[in-house]
Amino acid sequence: MSKIITVFIELMSATLEWLHTNLDGIIVSIVAAVILSLIHYIKNKPKEINELLKCxxxxxxxxxxxxxxxxxxxxxxxxxxxxxxxxxxxxxxxxxxxxxxxxxxxxxxxxxxxxxxxxxxxxxxxxxxxxxxxxxxxxxxxxxxxxxxxxxxxxxxxxxxxxxxxxxxxxxxxxxxxxxxxxxxxxxxNQLYDRDFLIRRFEDKISIEKQEFQKYLSENQQFGHEKYYVIRAGYYYITSLLQLNHIKKFDKVIFQNDVVALSKVRMFYDDFKNDNIKNNYIHLVECLKRNNSVDDISIEDIKDTLHELENMEN
Structure with a gap:
């Protein structure tokens, strides 16, 4: 045991002596390594989105x-x-x-x-x-x-x-x-779309979006999850209902231009006769288009808009 301790002490002494002798070189190596790492990081670091989009x-x-x-x-x-x-x-x-x-x-x-x-x-x-x-x-x-x-x-x-x-x-x-x-x-x-088939697809889509909206609404109420998720789900749900109402008025055969037009959601602003509900939907759309703050729309506004749509369909 004493021999092991003696060898360990000799090894530590030799190590300390080597460090003392080569201290300057070690410091230079560490500094150089840090500098090279920083250069590599800066060179490969992704640019900020804001910077890229401006230029x-x-x-x-x-x-x-x-x-x-x-x-x-x-x-x-x-x-x-x-x-x-x-x-x-x-x-x-x-x-x-x-x-x-x-x-x-x-x-x-x-x-x-x-x-x-x-x-x-x-x-x-x-x-x-x-x-x-x-x-x-x-x-x-x-x-x-x-x-x-x-x-x-x-x-x-x-x-x-x-x-x-x-x-x-x-x-x-x-x-x-x-x-x-x-x-x-x-x-x-050059594809032609069948209106009735599209209606059935939208009804399936709306059923899923309604479930998503209710899920996020429940999570917000029970666990305080972010309101943005409710707003986003509400936007998709409400907009699909509005799109479906327009599809039902199409001819039997639909062209691509007809369905693309439905993606311009500002066209639905005039579908609402109640100005307050209309403004609710406008705020909702502009929020999702990132022109308005999330604070500009409330969950109650979304519920009121859905209630208005249900009455419109009846």
Missing amino acids: KNFNDINWIDDLDKSLEIKNTMKRHFPEYTDYLLIQYGSSVESNNRLPQDYDFIVLMLGIPKNGKRYLHNKGTTSPDDVSSKRNINQVDIVYRDYLSFLYAASAGMPYENSVITTGKLLKGHIGYFQWLKNITK
């Missing part, structure tokens, strides 16, 4: 790569949708259209390519609204990004859903295989 150049491949990193698409897919291996990044909405009214409003959709287990595909929008997502706390006033399964998106577009057809007609592919995006355009541009 956008959609034809600059470096800008697109920077945007892809800043939106944290690969990390989000690995975290939430690990079974998908590739994707299309598409920008759509007012920031793409010429003479846009809302140049600060940026909408992106990620169409994910892959074969999920058990055939379970993400059929509904997965908007980034939670605190750990890129477009919530720091960018909720500028950016909205949605993740969708490519084939489920294609099925919905082929059925005549307004949102999907609007993305196809107005969207701009920023990153991904252009053939997949062109396929969406080719399949839907």
